[in-house]
Amino acid sequence: MRKIYVVAGLCLALLLGSTAAFAQNLSAFERNVTEHTLANGMKFIIVERDVAPVATFMTFVHAGGVDEPIGLSGVAHIFEHMAFKGTSRIGTNNIEAERLLIPEIDATYSQWIRERRSPRPNQARMDSLWTRFQELEEQAKEYVVSNEFSQIIDRAGGVGLNAGTGMDFTIYFYSLPQNKAELWFSLEAERFKDPVMREFYVEKEVITEERRQVVESNPIRRFLEEFTAVAFTALPYRDALIGWPSDIESVTIASALEFYERFYVPSNMFVVIVGDVDAAEMIEFAELYFNDMPGEGVEPPIMMVEEPRQRGERRFTIEDTTQPMLAIGYKTVSASHPDALALDVLAGVLFEGRTSRMNRSLVDEQELALAALSLSGFPGDKHTTLFGALALPNQDVSLEDLEAAIHAEFDRLKTELVSEEELQRVITVRRANLLRQLGNNNGIANLIAFTQGKTGDWRTIFTDLDRMMELTPEDLQRVANIYFDHSQRTVGYVVNKSE
Numbered sequence: 303m304r305k306i307y308v309v310a311g312l313c314l315a316l317l318l319g320s321t322a323a324f325a326q327n328l329s330a331f332e333r334n335v336t337e338h339t340l341a342n343g344m345k346f347i348i349v350e351r352d353v354a355p356v357a358t359f360m361t362f363v364h365a366g367g368v369d370e371p372i373g374l375s376g377v378a379h380i381f382e383h384m385a386f387k388g389t390s391r392i393g394t395n396n397i398e399a400e401r402l403l404i405p406e407i408d409a410t411y412s413q414w415i416r417e418r419r420s421p422r423p424n425q426a427r428m429d430s431l432w433t434r435f436q437e438l439e440e441q442a443k444e445y446v447v448s449n450e451f452s453q454i455i456d457r458a459g460g461v462g463l464n465a466g467t468g469m470d471f472t473i474y475f476y477s478l479p480q481n482k483a484e485l486w487f488s489l490e491a492e493r494f495k496d497p498v499m500r501e502f503y504v505e506k507e508v509i510t511e512e513r514r515q516v517v518e519s520n521p522i523r524r525f526l527e528e529f530t531a532v533a534f535t536a537l538p539y540r541d542a543l544i545g546w547p548s549d550i551e552s553v554t555i556a557s558a559l560e561f562y563e564r565f566y567v568p569s570n571m572f573v574v575i576v577g578d579v580d581a582a583e584m585i586e587f588a589e590l591y592f593n594d595m596p597g598e599g600v601e602p603p604i605m606m607v608e609e610p611r612q613r614g615e616r617r618f619t620i621e622d623t624t625q626p627m628l629a630i631g632y633k634t635v636s637a638s639h640p641d642a643l644a645l646d647v648l649a650g651v652l653f654e655g656r657t658s659r660m661n662r663s664l665v666d667e668q669e670l671a672l673a674a675l676s677l678s679g680f681p682g683d684k685h686t687t688l689f690g691a692l693a694l695p696n697q698d699v700s701l702e703d704l705e706a707a708i709h710a711e712f713d714r715l716k717t718e719l720v721s722e723e724e725l726q727r728v729i730t731v732r733r734a735n736l737l738r739q740l741g742n743n744n745g746i747a748n749l750i751a752f753t754q755g756k757t758g759d760w761r762t763i764f765t766d767l768d769r770m771m772e773l774t775p776e777d778l779q780r781v782a783n784i785y786f787d788h789s790q791r792t793v794g795y796v797v798n799k800s801e
Contacts, residue, residue: 328764336581340588342598343569347750347760348584349576351743357577358462358743359486360475361494362751365565367469367543368605368682375538376509376545377553377561379467381497383505384558385474386465388451389496392489396445397498403442404499408555410435411503415552439503446500454489458482462744469543469682471755477743480578484587490573491591494566499555506550513544521624522692525796529629530681532618533688533792537609539681567597574751576743609633609686616792627796628701629677630708631690634785637683637756643769644781645689649678650728651720651778652711653691657727659711660691670704672696683756688792689785701795715782719775729770736767 336348370377390397414431417423455463455476463476478486517523527542534540545553575584612633635641652659653676656666660674677690695704739745754760 328761331764332761336585338581338585338588340568340593342593342595343567344588344592344595345572346584346588347572347574347754348579348581349574349746349750350579350581351576351746352578353743355480355578356477356743357480357483357486357575357579358475358477358747359483359490360473360574360747360751361490362572362574362755363472363474363566364470364570364602364755365561366467366471366682367541368538368685369565369603370538370541370561373549374553374557374561375541375549376543377549377558378472378565379544380502380506380509380550380553381558381562381566382465382467382472382474383509384497384499384502385493386451387498387500387505388447389492389498391492391496392454393447393450393498393500394445395447400442400445400498400500403438403445404502404555407435407438407442407503408499410438412554412556415554419552435503442500451489451493454485458485467543469539470684471752473751475744475747477577483575483579483584487587487591491595494571495595497559497562499558502555502558506553509544510547510550513547513550517542517544521622521796522627524622525620525627525629525794526681526692528618528620529631529792529794530688532616532794533631533633535610535612536607537685538607539685539687543681563597565602567600567602568592568595569597569600570602572751572754574747574754576747576750605685612790614789617794619795619797621799622796623799624796626695626701626798628693628695628704628708629690629792629794630693630705631677631680631688631792632712632786633790634687634689636685636687637679638758641781641784642683643766644773644777645785646678647725647728647770647773648715648720648778648782649676649689650731651715651724652676653678654728654731659724660693660708663711664693664704664707668707669696670699670707674708690791701797705793712782712786715779716786720778722775725773725775725778732770733767736763 334350336350337345338348339345366378367375387393394400410431414428414435417428417431452463455478458478459482460476460478465472465474474490476486517527531540544550573588634645650658653661653674655661660671664671664674672694674691674693677688677692680688680690691708693704693708695701736749739749749763750760753763
């Protein structure tokens with residue numbers, strides 16, 4: 303029962319909260335954490351928590367939209383889908399036949415897309431290639447055992463099987479009964495050591511439809527896609543996470559595998575395990591199943607691109623049939639920068655809760671906006687990022703008036719100190735959020751994985767709270783003056799066509 307009391311004590315300290323208490327409880331929490339790095343560079347972070355006989359497993363890959371080559375936007379997301387399609391052993395009734403067909407399918411499609419994109423495409427050749435491609439796809443279907451990977455997990459009592467791709471990462475996660483831990487190691491290692499790109503082009507159609515539903519049919523997502531394309535000059539944050547339509551169409555199995563071979567290497571991945579497990583046993587399984595993962599000694603590409611300083615404010619206007627919208631974003635710094643914490647607190651002061659400045663001023667008092675939402679750390683924060691607002695005006699309120707009111711709130715931070723009451727409110731909310739996440743395996747796994755992924759050290763979960771409690775109103779004013787520079791902002795309007 304000791305481990306339950308450690309977490310409970312930690313949560314109580316977070317509520318009562320002194321800086322010393324946070325440091326002490328980091329030390330207490332660390333007693334339940336074991337870190338182990340394999341010879342190939344793959345790291346495992348294991349948190350023993352015997353509250354219930356279950357465990358959550360999360361694989362974090364330092365590969366997302368920002369890492370995609372030009373012309374291959376969306377390939378990180380496509381490979382995420384492929385990771386559920388099985389291996390040479392899972393998801394097939396005849397791997398030998400599949401291994402003969404898949405390269406031919408890809409070669410035929412590659413010829414078709416090359417002809418289609420040529421300056422003077424030959425329609426007859428395109429038709430012939432497409433017919434052959436469809437014939438091969440039909441043959442391949444005969445060998446597919448659909449959803450076998452997920453069915454194995456379901457039969458073992460697994461829950462929450464899912465994955466997600468962001469601009470800076472890809473994660474894979476689910477929970478299993480504690481006595482099925484070895485099954486997770488076996489399945490997870492197999493799908494990343496031996497991916498078979500079956501149903502690749504079928505899945506691309508699914509992703510194309512997903513883009514239609516999630517982006518093209520969603521006015522806010524359409525707007526934000528345009529917004530990042532204007533805001534960023536060099537960083538691939540400017541590209542669509544789900545992929546531009548032409549890129550989704552043109553990506554091939556060969557190009558997806560090349561992305562996998564560059565980024566899905568042991569030194570670029572880590573695993574978080576939280577639950578009723580024995581750390582020594584987890585390390586034995588890790589050594590057994592992951593130590594021979596391909597890519598040992600391979601260092602993934604490092605992002606060399608740096609976003610240049612803007613030469614002045616950028617503005618654009620979109621006409622749409624939706625309601626008007628406004629987005630404002632200032633260029634700021636990555637999550638690992640020393641000023642990132644103060645900016646995060648400013649996001650809380652401006653946007654979080656009914657008493658936040660933007661809500662109180664724009665929604666309640668002036669009645670200019672239906673809502674004003676934070677764009678802090680958008681669209682990713684591993685590199686230069688954006689800090690800003692997305693706002694929806696009330697009826698008969700001009701976007702110009704709403705924009706002026708938002709700028710006033712940003713500029714006010716430069717000349718007037720944030721009150722101690724506002725600062726403490728944000729700190730209290732942060733502590734409460736941490737408390738909530740520390741209450742279950744999934745929350746702890748998420749906290750550790752994303753903190754480790756962003757900062758390189760999961761302990762900043764606790765040390766950032768220490769630093770946050772030391773922040774002063776003068777610290778917040780300093781970063782406001784540095785980063786809320788008018789020349790470094792992007793402003794976007796959506797105006798209704800009927801107007």
